[in-house]
Amino acid sequence: MDLGTATLVVGGVIGSVLVVFGVRMLVTGRGPAGILRNFPAVRDAALY
Numbered sequence: 092m093d094l095g096t097a098t099l100v101v102g103g104v105i106g107s108v109l110v111v112f113g114v115r116m117l118v119t120g121r122g123p124a125g126i127l128r129n130f131p132a133v134r135d136a137a138l139y
Contacts, residue, residue: 124134 092100116122116137128137 113139 111122114137118131120133122136126136127133130139
C-alpha cells in the first residue's frame with residue numbers, strides 16, 4: 092500500500108467515526124459537554 096492509498100484509508104476511517112458520532116448524538120439527543128458548550132442545541136452540534 093502506498094502513501095496515497097494509506098491516506099485515503101485513514102481519512103475514510105476518521106470520517107466514518109465522525110458520522111457515527113453525529114448520528115449517535117442525533118438519535119440519543121445527548122452529547123459531550125465540551126462539544127455542547129459551543130452549540131445552542133444538540134441537533135446543531137450533531138449536524139455540524
